[in-house]
Amino acid sequence: MTAVVSGYGAITALGAADDTWAGVLAGATAARSWEDLADEGFPVTTACRVTSLPPGDPVRRGRDLASAALADALAMAPGALPGVPSDRVGVYVGTTMGESAGYERATTAFAADEHNGAALARHVAGVVGATGPVRAYGTACAAGNYAIGAAAAAVRAGRVDVAIAGGVEPFSRIAMVGFARMRAMTPDLCRPFVAGRRGMQLGEGAAFVVITSAARAGQARAVVGALGLASDAHHPTSPRADGSGMAAAMRSALSRSGVPADDVDWVCAHGTGTPQSDAAEAAALRTEFPAGVPVSSIKGAIGHTMGAASAVETVIAVRALEAGVVPPNVNGPSADPGLGLDVVAAPRPGDVRWVLNCAYAFGGLDSALVLGRAA
Template structure:
């Protein structure tokens, strides 16, 4: 039994899922300087923040992002929850910081219960009426892949009939300070895989997919938009923040995902790369990609367009990958039209038409958390 995506939705600094897709194809970047960050004394004031939603309560920003992305996903899935017992609906959510503004505004009476990732997962469960498994994954920048991979596995195993899975990450001043002090942030634009790249850029967003079994999709004559294959995981155990330079952990995650999906590297038409734009991470990822795909594979990163949305990043990238499979189009590497030749990668610099059957969505996180998720074109 296959796990199929029947709906998806996203909120990024470029807009909704369709707006984000169109913006990436046009090579647009949502990055801009922010007066409030300058007024507060931040060393780096450029970021990718969502402006098309009301500001609202900052301590519930993640919930607002989740509400918008989830509404779009459920609308596209068109009746996915109809007639399903609440106990057969599962929620799987990835995030790095949860409602980070709650921590930023903490007082002596502060309680983490309303702000951690579990609270966000519970919020989504309440929206869809789920009483089945509710899981929160705090695996940092790989959390979206973890959540979607776990959801698909639950559907395939028959533990749930419908899974809602994705990632949520509101803008975090804590993360801005941390990355800035690590000197990991670019002062202007994020340029993945480009010579002279200067670092990552912080974003915010949310993305969800609705996953159903192939049997249920057939029974209700729904439209399948993509197949969710296996999730490959590995651990570098190398350094708290730096990737293993030889990319071996990243490569292990990719090989595991392909092997568990019974695919060869030659069957992958495009890799949605982690591509943060930092010198070390991009270089290590390039080594890993060359190792797994010795004959080459088209590669691009969307972080130049919407920034690094941390726990939501690979969930947003999953939505973009589903669109790529639907359209037969590998999206370009925004801000990366002059790839670093030393990386020896086939970087997609303009939208590239392709017969995409399988793609690999890669996401890596501090502490050596490596993930790769297989996604395929629906038959």
């Protein structure tokens, strides 16, 4: 059975899915300095935050982001849920911090299960009325891939008829402090794969896809292939310099999907803009794609949305497959020549058939998800 995307929705610092796609194609960035962060004494005050939603309750920010992205995904696939028994609908949600503001404001009455990833997954299940499997993936910055890959596998295996899958990450002051103290954050703009790159930039957002079998889809927008996973088991925060774990995840995803490396038309890279991570990812790409492959990262546009990142990137990958356009590397048109990559400098029209969406996380968690053009 083939698993396909029949609807998608996203909300990022550039706006909804359409706005984000248009902004990425235009090379726009949502990064700006925030007065509240300066007033609170943060050493880095530049970030990518969503302004298209009302402020709302800070401890429900993730739920609000999820609801906005989910509404668009369901509206695009109106025939996916009607008539499906609730216990045949599954929910799969990735996040790093959950409702981060809940932890930031914790008191002695704090209850983790009101703010963790499971709380976000339960919220999504409540919105769609799902009583099938409800799963939360706390696999940090690879969590979106984990969630979507697991959801597609459940559909292919016939465990569910419809899967709602994606990632959610509200802006986290805890993450801002942590990354700043690690000296991993750029003070100005995130420039993936560029010589002299200075680090990552924090963002927030959410993205969801509706996954069904090809037979159930009113309109199949993309095919979801296999998820490839690997583990570096190398260092708490740094990847192996040779990129071997990343390469293993790519190789597994392609092999399990039956897609030769030469058939991949774009790698949607993790591309955080940190010197070590970009160099390791470049090494992995050179290993798995010795003939070269177009590569770009969207994190220069919307920042690193952590657990939501690869879910947002899945939506961008689906748009690339639909439009037949490889999006550019935002803030990085002049690639570091030492990396040896074909970094896409401007929107590149073409026959985009297969995309590899890569995401990696602290602790050596490596993931790659294959996405294909719908027939």
